[in-house]
Amino acid sequence: MDAELLRKLVVTPGISGREERIREVVAEQLRPLVDEVRCDRLGSLVGVRRGSGPRVMLSAHIDSIGFLVSHIDDRGFLRLAPVGGFDPRTLVQQRVLVQGKQDLVGLVSPPGKPIHLLTPEEREKAPKLEELFVDLMLPAEEVKELVSIGDPVTLLREPHVTDRAFASHYLDDRLGVYAMIQALREAQNTQAEIYAVASVQEEVGLRGARTSAYGVEPDMAIALDITIAGDIPGGDPAAQVTAIGAGAAICVMDAGAISDPRLVQRFKEVAEEHGITYQMEILPRGATDAGGIQQSRGGVPVITISLPVRYVHTVNEMAYVLDIDATVALVARFLETAHEVNLEW
Numbered sequence: 001m002d003a004e005l006l007r008k009l010v011v012t013p014g015i016s017g018r019e020e021r022i023r024e025v026v027a028e029q030l031r032p033l034v035d036e037v038r039c040d041r042l043g044s045l046v047g048v049r050r051g052s053g054p055r056v057m058l059s060a061h062i063d064s065i066g067f068l069v070s071h072i073d074d075r076g077f078l079r080l081a082p083v084g085g086f087d088p089r090t091l092v093q094q095r096v097l098v099q100g101k102q103d104l105v106g107l108v109s110p111p112g113k114p115i116h117l118l119t120p121e122e123r124e125k126a127p128k129l130e131e132l133f134v135d136l137m138l139p140a141e142e143v144k145e146l147v148s149i150g151d152p153v154t155l156l157r158e159p160h161v162t163d164r165a166f167a168s169h170y171l172d173d174r175l176g177v178y179a180m181i182q183a184l185r186e187a188q189n190t191q192a193e194i195y196a197v198a199s200v201q202e203e204v205g206l207r208g209a210r211t212s213a214y215g216v217e218p219d220m221a222i223a224l225d226i227t228i229a230g231d232i233p234g235g236d237p238a239a240q241v242t243a244i245g246a247g248a249a250i251c252v253m254d255a256g257a258i259s260d261p262r263l264v265q266r267f268k269e270v271a272e273e274h275g276i277t278y279q280m281e282i283l284p285r286g287a288t289d290a291g292g293i294q295q296s297r298g299g300v301p302v303i304t305i306s307l308p309v310r311y312v313h314t315v316n317e318m319a320y321v322l323d324i325d326a327t328v329a330l331v332a333r334f335l336e337t338a339h340e341v342n343l344e345w
Contacts, residue, residue: 036050057216058183076144087313098152106153173202179328221300222305273333307327
């Protein structure tokens with residue numbers, strides 16, 4: 001695993017609708033791997049590797065969940081409007097990056113008394129997102145000079161990397177973007193025409209994937225995203241979706257798309273032929289770019305290939321290197337033979 005590349009992807013800000021910084025990082029990685037890189041009018045990045053075979057679209061979203069500044073009070077404290085869904089229990093006393101006229105570091109805190117002064121009943125009350133505020137550690141007049149309503153706010157953290165695991169904020173879906181880049185790097189001998197799309201605004205409705213697919217008109221599409229690894233204490237083993245360390249996840253169905261059974265079968269065959277560890281996934285809630293692509297124009301055969309992640313949409317998402325490497329290998333081997341796939345009914 002290229003830990004430095006993955007680190008660069010997760011620490012670069014880019015909430016839904018404000019993906020400009022992460023888009024440039026991804027463009028820099030894609031340029032040596034494709035024949036053309038362009039940006040569509042919504043902001044999705046499209047890398048084209050020309051070929052004579054069918055049009056294969058890869059899609060991994062570059063946007064992340066985060067916040068916008070919604071209010072600045074007279075003391076300089078910021079209130080937040082969510083962009084996508086965070087668990088507020090994980091946000092207390094986290095550091096954030098406020099992208100105003102300059103980048104500012106802030107501390108997220110709930111209102112009220114210090115813990116030493118709380119009653120037992122008050123200690124049990126979980127904070128609500130609308131109650132949290134950001135302290136920029138600056139005088140109010142300076143805050144109002146540097147920050148405006150609508151400025152993006154993202155988590156500010158450093159990943160933790162071991163030889164087995166990678167823990168960080170924003171693995172959703174910078175991990176999918178990483179897998180797309182690395183699969184293109186590994187799949188050197190391809191005949192299909194490949195469109196690698198770094199899509200925008202997935203977290204608020206699969207918007208970039210839908211508009212990009214309309215422009216690309218793919219014959220088939222693979223969404224690369226993270227999925228829930230529910231193999232933790234308190235979870236139901238029958239409903240865990242996937243498990244850490246069990247390999248790449250071939251998604252049969254999620255709440256946004258039913259994967260084309262021919263693509264499901266082909267990915268299973270590729271995994272078994274090359275000895276790639278894999279598991280099957282059914283996700284009852286949540287969707288990926290596949291849901292937007294599938295309904296483009298006259299319809300597109302789609303599949304999602306997922307990376308199992310624990311603690312999704314928190315400040316410390318975690319994935320295993322084994323699963324990341326397996327996903328990269330599976331997608332790369334598929335791309336090398338994608339020209340042989342016949343999806344005519």
